Amino acid sequence: MHIAILLILAAVAAPAQDSLPLGKLPPGRVLLVAQPHHDDHTTDYGMGGLIARFVEHGFEGYYVRGSNDEKDGAHGYGRNDIINLKETWDAIRILGMKKVISLNWRNDFMNPIPLDELREQLIFVIRKYRPDAVLGHNPWEHYQKNPDHRNVARALVEACWLAGYETVHPEHFDLGLKPHSVPHYYGKGRLDWGLGQISNIAMELNESQERKKELAIAAHRNVYGSGGAARALSAELAKEGKYIPEFERAAGELEASDMITHWWMNWTSRQIGRKAGVKYAGSHNYTGGLYHLPGLREFVAQNAEPVR
Numbered sequence: 549m550h551i552a553i554l555l556i557l558a559a560v561a562a563p564a565q566d567s568l569p570l571g572k573l574p575p576g577r578v579l580l581v582a583q584p585h586h587d588d589h590t591t592d593y594g595m596g597g598l599i600a601r602f603v604e605h606g607f608e609g610y611y612v613r614g615s616n617d618e619k620d621g622a623h624g625y626g627r628n629d630i631i632n633l634k635e636t637w638d639a640i641r642i643l644g645m646k647k648v649i650s651l652n653w654r655n656d657f658m659n660p661i662p663l664d665e666l667r668e669q670l671i672f673v674i675r676k677y678r679p680d681a682v683l684g685h686n687p688w689e690h691y692q693k694n695p696d697h698r699n700v701a702r703a704l705v706e707a708c709w710l711a712g713y714e715t716v717h718p719e720h721f722d723l724g725l726k727p728h729s730v731p732h733y734y735g736k737g738r739l740d741w742g743l744g745q746i747s748n749i750a751m752e753l754n755e756s757q758e759r760k761k762e763l764a765i766a767a768h769r770n771v772y773g774s775g776g777a778a779r780a781l782s783a784e785l786a787k788e789g790k791y792i793p794e795f796e797r798a799a800g801e802l803e804a805s806d807m808i809t810h811w812w813m814n815w816t817s818r819q820i821g822r823k824a825g826v827k828y829a830g831s832h833n834y835t836g837g838l839y840h841l842p843g844l845r846e847f848v849a850q851n852a853e854p855v856r
Contacts, residue, residue, distance in 0.1 A: 576680020686735030778804035
């Protein structure tokens with residue numbers, strides 16, 4: 549389905565979430581983003597803008613790509629994998645991240661894999677890089693049709709929890725690793741797949757971070773660089789006697805396709821920003837270290853005082 553058609557469907561199908569409170573960046577220095585696919589950190593309800601904000605704030609960013617992305621693209625499994633990995637590096641460089649770590653599970657074939665093995669890989673990565681914040685899919689998202697999204701998200705939140713226990717995979721410690729608990733988790737929030745997952749915060753983006761988000765997703769040309777999207781949109785408008793002047797100034801169909809991708813990202817950030825009273829924002833489902841102890845969290849918020 550062309551991106552232009554997807555845009556129209558998303559605009560009319562997504563249920564409304566009236567308002568979102570603004571969140572703040574947590575303290576720290578290391579960010580780990582773990583997603584199943586090459587482009588999941590940069591899609592419309594992805595986290596490209598928030599990643600850029602973390603990096604601009606001084607965090608070192610690392611991207612874990614769960615699958616080999618062999619089915620994304622029209623070049624056959626082997627070539628798709630190579631192209632998508634290269635474009636993943638292109639995208640993370642735009643966002644300012646340090647490294648891509650590929651786990652290389654079969655793309656869209658993650659239902660039957662041993663989740664304990666995937667979880668151990670993520671525990672190992674967490675213990676190696678010791679992130680202060682982790683970004684991923686929300687494992688409690690309803691109507692999530694993609695098996696890779698479901699399984700990586702489930703394994704990731706379990707890994708964030710279990711990586712802090714000395715009794716879990718103690719063989720890692722023979723390699724010099726130590727337990728590490730993740731204090732801050734940001735899950736994707738989106739509402740256009742059925743009920744979706746209602747977010748609990750919005751993270752404001754400035755112009756630089758929004759621009760990086762748009763450029764990062766456009767770097768994934770193997771799946772988003774389609775001249776057909778601009779042609780399809782132009783053909784639909786021509787039936788109504790209309791056209792988009794910007795397309796006339798484009799240096800070819802791929803540049804026109806990039807324009808659509810940028811407009812798509814920008815529109816999404818503005819829609820979320822409107823709910824939080826700012827120009828641009830991303831929506832997320834945030835859980836902190838005390839998320840399973842709401843009473844303790846409330847007590848700390850009301851009674852903790854600054855050290856004098």
